[in-house]
Amino acid sequence: MNYFSSDFKLGILGGGQLGKMLLTETRKFDIQTYILDPSAEAPSQFGATLFFQGDLMDYNTVYQFGKNVDLLTIEIENVNLDALDQLxxxxxxxxxxPKTLRLIQNKGKQKDFYSEHNIPTAPYKRFTNKEALITSVENNTTTIPFVWKSAQFGYDGNGVKIIRTQTDLITLPDTECIAEQMIPFKNELAVIVTRTPSGAIKTYPVVEMEFHPEANQVEYVICPARIAESxxxxxxxxxxxxxxxxNHVGLLAVEMFQTEDDNILVNEVAPRPHNSGHYSIEASYTSQFEQHIRAILDLPLGNTDSKVAGIMVNLVGExxxxxxxxxxxxxxILAIDGVTPHIYGKRETRPFRKMGHVTIVNANIDEARKIAEVVKNTIKVISASN
Amino acid sequence: MNYFSSDFKLGILGGGQLGKMLLTETRKFDIQTYILDPSAEAPSQFGATLFFQGDLMDYNTVYQFGKNVDLLTIEIENVNLDALDQLxxxxxxxxxxPKTLRLIQNKGKQKDFYSEHNIPTAPYKRFTNKEALITSVENNTTTIPFVWKSAQFGYDGNGVKIIRTQTDLITLPDTECIAEQMIPFKNELAVIVTRTPSGAIKTYPVVEMEFHPEANQVEYVICPARIAESxxxxxxxxxxxxxxxxNHVGLLAVEMFQTEDDNILVNEVAPRPHNSGHYSIEASYTSQFEQHIRAILDLPLGNTDSKVAGIMVNLVGExxxxxxxxxxxxxxILAIDGVTPHIYGKRETRPFRKMGHVTIVNANIDEARKIAEVVKNTIKVISASN
Structure with a gap:
């Protein structure tokens, strides 16, 4: 198959910032790309060959979009899977x-999958609804404290809650969920893996999420993680x-915990380019976005090593x-060496909205870490009208 | 001025591959960009906020285009300068x-400018037409051999000819021209300089053009040049x-000769992103395209150092x-570590047409050079119908 400057058309479901950064790579390779997104102001509205506005959860919209392209991928998990099955x-x-996505979309099924395949993960129980969970707590089958997770449609901390008292249960939504044992951990880590349809597979170096000491919010994604080589x-x-x-094809971001005794537990996965891999645009020989395109087209995977150390800071609305x-x-921040802001293209800010990110690269990781802190304390995402 | 995700509009005259690579940066920063190019199939037709088809040499087209934007730059020199003056x-x-462009557009004026400012350049004479040149040769005021250059509209070797015999004169077009003394040189070098309206200025490392031993054609652009630090x-x-x-603002590529006795002579300049800086996308802390955007917007200039050694190979039609x-x-070639093809987006190949380039990066420059040769000998730009 000839993908370059040809009639081949790649379809991407979702046109957010991940889609936008994928488009940088499809343009570099001159691969025709169609995008589907519900918003006319999506960050990916520019740079695609054609942009379609439509509902990603609607069977007909997704099916018809798929009929126009030669290969289909996603930049967001929540899409109509029945349409994908049919296509x-x-x-x-x-x-x-869609088979893989169905397993991943539901956190209960995802956890069962890890258990079945002997992949280390925190102990958990599945519940079909809120009542079943409450009954289990009352019977002492589930012990407080625990981590509650909605089985579906949670992202960026939505749909996750730490339950410390019986009272915390009251405000939970009535939905399918899991209760996960709380595991004290040293570090939150992530590894991006890429796999081709032919089965070629490569991992990126481990990255480390550094949290704000008080706010319990990820402040820096650091590559390489400052952990033992073992x-x-x-x-x-x-x-x-x-x-x-x-049996995943494309990019898979695997989020993990490093426990106090240096075990690794898989937390959850994202089957697409991921925030924890944004550093790769500037720091790696092959960016995660180029790698995803290489993978789904069954092209040789690129070198996942880093040229220099990389740290990413999210730009969220104040x-x-x-x-x-x-x-x-x-x-x-532009005046500092090795600092690159990425602006996602959202015209309006809101508190905590992901508006962009900044990458800091440096031959020396400790120097990069110092600069990252300066960046974090300098740039503010605000609005004239507050 | 707020450029990011704002109403600010950058205009670019020309929508070829240089425009396309500039758009990667304006998208990264979410700067609205309008492009004007004569071809509906220009490489920059995607990725701009708006793409306009029109003649770059037509006064009204350029003037009207300029009235829609807040700042105007170029990715090709041959544009209507009277319209720019008016704007x-x-x-x-x-x-x-336009004042700088007028000096650069005419190679005779460009050479005079170097002489007036004591910038070292090869000795030359200017002629208003072919007859004046022939008379000068007949009077022995101009001595064969010499390098003939058309004063205007030459690019990529067009409009340049080595005159070795009287017979060579016959086929020359009747146009304003210069006759330049032939200087034996060791190396052809280039340095990209960026300057802001405020006068901040930075140079990139020196790159070296390595020629094919027989074909007298640039095969590799190598950064850093393998020359003495002095x-x-x-x-x-x-x-x-x-x-x-x-008094240039933006990117200026300065092409030079290193003479046998290690003097530097300026050959000519290009007032825009340049082929000799393409390596910077993968190898430098700041790509030449990002740097041009930073410069014209009077933002701080980025670090021009390299993360790793970089070599560029042009992809031209066989x-x-x-x-x-x-x-x-x-x-x-995608299977080789550190190899990145850039496909410009031209659907049709023709002999010697610039279709793309490939960057090879490696921590070790000699290793990069070996890989570049493999790349050069492996990829071919062809067509099924020949």
Whole structure:
């Protein structure tokens, strides 16, 4: 198959910032790309060959979109899987496959999958609804404290809650869920794995999420993680196993915990380019976005090593500001060597909205870490009208 | 001025591959960008906020286009300068300025400018037409052999000819021209300089053009050049001087000769992103395209150092093939670590047409050089119908 400057058409479901960064790579390779997104103001509205506005959860919209392309991928998990099943049955290549996505979309099924395949993960119980969970707590079959997770449609901390008292149960939504044992951990880590339809597979180096000491919020994604080489090797081996067991094609971000005794537990996966891999655009020989395109097209995978150390800082809307966005002090961070802001293209800021990210690269990781802190304390995502 | 996710509009005259690679950066920063190009199939037709089809040499087309934007730049020199003059007079920021472009567009004026400012360049004579040149040769005021250059509209070797005999004169077009003394040189070098409206200025490392031993064609652009540090420093100092004397804003590629006795002579300049800086996308902390955007917006200039060594190989259409392009063996070069093809997005190949380039990066420059040769000998730009 000839993908370059040809009639071949790649379809992407979802047109957010991940889609936008994928488009940088499809443009570089001159691959025709169609995008489907519900918003006319989606970050991916520019750079695609054609942009379609439509509902990603609607069977007909997704099915019809799929009929126009030669290969289909996603940049968001929550899409109509029945349409993907049908398209796949009709012979369209869909990567990742709807079968894999169905397992991943439901956190209960995802956890069962880890258990069945002996992939280390925190102990858990599944519940079909809120009442079943409450009964289990009352019977002492489930012990407080625990981590509650909605089985479906949770992202970025939505749909996750730590239950410390019986009272905490009251406000939970009535939905399918899991209760997961709380595991004290040293580090939150992530490994991006890429796998091709032919089964070629590569992992990126382990990254580390550094949390704000008080706010319990990820502040920095650091590559390479500042952990023992033996732990890094273990984490990469487990991530490889997860991708293979899922029979996954494309990019899979595997989020993990490093426990106090240096065990690795898989937390959850994202079957697409991921926030924890954004550093790769500037730091790696092959960015995660180029790698995803290589993988789904069954092209050789690129080198996942880093040229230099990389740290990523998210740009989220400051509390107290809503309206047309202003990136205050962006010129100050641009004046620092090795600092690259990525602006996702959302015209309006809102508190905690993901508006962009900044990558800091440096030959020296400790220097990069110092600069990252300066960046974090300098740039503010605000609005003139608050 | 707020450029990011704002109403600010950047205009770019020209929508070829340089425009396309500039758009990668304007998308990264979410800067609204309008493009004007004569071809509806221009590589920059995607990725801009708006794409306009129109003649770059037509006064009204360029003037009207300029009235829609807040700042105007170019990715090709041959544009209507009278329109730019008028726009500048009406208050539009035009970088580089039409005054600078007028000096650069005419190679005779460009050479005079170097002489006036004591910038080292090969000795030359200017002629208003072919007859004046022939008379000068007949009077022995101009001595054969020499290098003939058309004063205007030459690019990529067009409009340049080595005159070795009287007979060579006959086929020359009747046009304003210069006759330049032939200087034996060791190396052809280039330095990219970037300058902001505020006068901040930075040079990139010196790159070296390595020629095919027989074909006298540039095969590799190598960064850093494999030359003595003292020569590199001299070249960067001269490039800096050229940019300052031109009062240039934006990217200026300064092409130079390193003579047998290690002097530097300026050959010519290109007032825009340049082939000799393509390596910077993968190898440098700041790509030349991002740097041009930073410069014209008067933002702080980025770090021009390299993360790793970089070598660029041009992808040009093979002789004997015309028609829908096929990048033969592209999957073989993608299998090599640190190899990135850039496909410009031209559907049809023709002999010697610039269709793309490949960057090879490696921590070790000698290793990169070996890989570049493998790449060069592997990928072929052909067509099924020849």
């Amino acid at each position: 796949e049955q009709e012979g369209l290549k869909v990567y990742p496959s 732990v890094a090797q273990k984490a990469r081996a487990i991530a490889l196993q997860v991708s293979e067991k899922f 509390e107290g500001y809503s309206g047309p966005v202003i990136y205050q002090n962006i010129e100050k | 500048e007079q009406e208050g539009l920021k035009v970088y580089p300025s 020569v590199a420093q001299k070249a960067r100092a001269i490039a800096l001087q050229v940019s300052e004397k031109f 002789e004997g093939y015309s028609g829908p392009v096929i990048y033969q063996n592209i999957e073989k």
